[in-house]
Amino acid sequence: MARTRWSRPSRSPRPPKSRPRPESLAPLSIVQFTPFPFSERGGINEYTRRVSEELARRGHSVLIAAPSGGRGGVAETKSALAGLRDDPDALFAPGEEPRVLSMGGGVKIPRSGRRQAPVSVDMGNRIEALLGSGRFDIVHVHDPFVPGFSSNALRHSFSLNVGTFHETEERPFATQFARPLLEIFFGRLDARTASSRTSARLLNRYFPGSYEITHPGIDPVEPAQSEVPPLKIAFSEREEPGALRLFLRALRRLPPDLEWTATVYADEPGAVQLRVARQIRDRIKVIGPDQASLSELLSHSNVFVAASNGPRPDQAAVRQAIASGAVPVTTTIGRYVELVGDGQRGLLFPAGDPVTLAGQIQRLGEDGRLRERLRSACGKFEIETWPEVADRFESTYERLVARRHDPAGNEALRKKLRDRPLIDVDLHMHTDHSSDCATPVKVLIETARDRGFGAIAITDHNEVSGAREAAKVAEEMDDFKIIVAEEVKTGEQGEVIGLFLKEKIPKGLTMDETIAEIKRQGGLVYVPHPFDRLHSVPDYENLLDMVEDIDLMEVFNPRVAISSFNEEAERFARKYNIIPAAGSDSHVAQGLGAVRNRLHDFDGPEEFLEAMREAEITRRHKNLVYVQALKFIQTTGRPKAAKREVEAPRAVKGGRRKARGPKQGRGSKRAAGKS
Structure with missing residues (x-):
């Protein structure tokens, strides 16, 4: 079938005005x-x-x-x-x-x-x-x-x-x-x-x-419809192929005495094949972008038909039709009903029903008052232009970017710290003051010093008594310090660690209440194993809610069974510029040394935080099954009286260490038996 060329209308659409970028938003x-x-x-x-x-x-x-x-x-x-x-x-x-x-x-x-x-x-x-x-x-x-x-x-x-x-x-x-x-x-x-x-x-x-x-936008146009017959019908070929076939079947069912023309808009007009009866062939045109834009076509059309049954609906075209004054006739799929309402701004027909579609087109062709009423309702429907849609995304981007931490920190303080020696720090470990750990405070300190640590954070579950006891022991040491900390179980949002605490924080508070208490004490918020589904952790939305309050995030925990959990933590910290940190999460002395934060020596939370910005995290492989087995033996497989007798790992030839249990040789066993 020969394609007739469609004349570009004399009125061209107003180009949407580009908006300037908000001054508060740097180029992204x-x-x-x-x-x-x-x-x-x-x-x-x-x-x-x-x-x-x-x-x-x-x-x-x-x-x-x-x-x-x-x-x-x-x-x-x-x-x-x-x-x-x-x-x-x-x-x-x-x-x-x-x-x-x-x-x-x-x-x-x-x-x-x-x-x-x-x-x-x-x-x-x-x-x-x-x-x-x-x-x-x-x-x-x-x-x-x-x-x-x-x-x-x-x-x-x-x-x-x-x-x-x-x-x-x-x-x-x-x-x-x-x-x-x-x-x-x-x-x-x-x-x-x-x-x-x-x-x-x-x-x-x-x-x-x-x-x-964020609905699709439209190009603002001045409606230029003519109420003089014939009825001008428009269709967009961007829907699935079946929609065009249904549209053509409906046109065949229009009464012969109804004056109408139809224009099919296609991105590639030459690829569109129209199989229609000879008597209506001359009434149908196919045009493409070289001849006019879709918004130009719709501004000169009385009716726009959207016949998708769901796979490829063209919501943007329906929105453009409403803005251009072309009354939409659409299927009853949700995306279209959302726009035209229940007949308020257009007419509906069941998907796949050419008979009802033909009847609705006929109604609009014969009832000028109905057409005008629907056009008037379309004119009152607020539809955003593409610049306004971009405004929404720009606002979303700005909100996200504003939540990222400032990576600059305090450069003057870091410069001062660089003159101090480097020390190794473990930021996550437990003592027998945690219910699931049997390692005495003194054993933990001895092991940490023996393995070259200059500081450790003791993060017992819902308790600071172990950290306080360790801090008193460390007061007598010139080359070792304790960070008093607590791994707090919140009511429903997982665990969070408070570093540099002065007093115990009760468990069961909300995450917001727990963070507020950490900050009140002048402490730092440290999120442990944030994506480990085998631990009690805040979900992603909780992390997003608290992201501005997080000071450090644990990006490596050797007790995490699935490495991708650590990778997710690293990814999250990186995107929000959160300072990365690591901890062994050791519940047995043998787990110490699996990870180290190497940073310049510090005094207090402010210096510590700045030193951590330049810290180097080093990892050393530890057999997780072995360490977990030791934890089980020391906390579950031993009598309660024996749990307090755990000693530090003893150095053996070759630099490896093995744990010693309570001193009980064969002689003592025999003596016990005789008694």
Whole structure:
């Protein structure tokens, strides 16, 4: 069928005015991940493109990372990533246009009715090279549901992560089978947004959290509809293919005496095949971006039809239609009903029903008053422009960045401390004042000094008596100090350590109350094993709530059974500039030395905190099973009377040590038997 050329209207849309960046927000480096090849037009890619362009116009450095539809662009991306270490800023294109990086190919998994997002095959290494340096302030992932590409982005990111969810239909594999894995990746999101309330409701059902609604924006236009027949009908081909077929079937059912024309907007007009009856063929046109924008088309249309049954709804087009004065006729899927209401701003028809669709178009063609009433209601519906959508994201970014700690600290004090000797410190250990430890205070101090430590923090569970006893012993030593501390069990939000305490903090308080008490005593807030699900730990949202109050985070704990828990802690500390620290979490003397914080000698919490900014964490392998077995033997497998008799590990030839139990030889056993 021949395509007739559509004339560009005389009135052009008002270009959206770019807003200046808030003075309080420094230029940010941002990378946006979209799960679809950027050569493909569609709702998510259009959303990503418009937000990225607006942010770039405001002075932010913006990249768009996407799978590649073919091999094109991959070689250029490889070359750019190869030079990342030498010149990180070379990644960003000069000017206001965001640079698009083609990260590689993937395998498309067929999904009925849906556009297929490629599952990553060879993109992982390039994503790791891009994100591993932590070069970006913000990593913004669109549709984190998509396996491979989006999950790789969250896996390798050391930056602040924002996720925007566009999905409106449940994916059984994601919400049921892969849910535990997705919860890990979603747990790395520092902010969650959804492009519709329907998406937010779906996500909250399976992944509860706070989702800010960030609808797609529109281009402001002056409605230029003519009420003179014929009725002008518009349709966007960005929905799934079945939607266009249903639209054409409905047009065939319109009465012959109704005057109408229809225009199909397509990103690639030449690829659209219209199979329609000869008698209506001349009434239908196909146009593309070279002839007009979608907003221009809608400003001159009386009716806009959205016929998606769910897989690929074009919410942005419906919003643009409402803003442009074209009355929407949509299916009853949640995302569309959210916009048109229950007939307040448009008409509805059941998904897959061409008969009802034809009837609704006919009603609008024959009833001018109905058309005008709906147009008037559309004019009262507030819809944000793309600059306003970018405002929302900029506000989200600003809020996240403001929560990062200032890495500068007190340089003058650190300069003073650099003249002092280096000492080794363990920040997490227990004595027999903890219910699950049998190591006497003196044994712990002897072992620590024997192994070269200059200071230790005694962090008994819900108790400071052991630390106080140790502090009195250490007063007689010139080369050793004790940090009085407590590992406090909060009511429902896990454990937290207070360093440099003066008195005991009761267990069972809320996290906020516990932190307030630590601060009242002039202490420091130290979060131990924050992501170890085998311990009592605050969840990710609790950590986000308290992030400004955290002074140090334990990024290495040798008693953590799964190494990825330590890696998660390191990732969190790095993204929020929290000072990293480490502790052996030793419950037996043999566990000392598994980890050391090497820092300049200090006096008090302020000097300690500044010294820790430049501390070096060293790790030494300890057999976890062996150490845990000793803990069991000393705390569970021994009589109570024997637990207090634990001695320091004895040095043996070769530098290794073994534990000595109570002094009881064969003779003593025989003597006991005789008695």
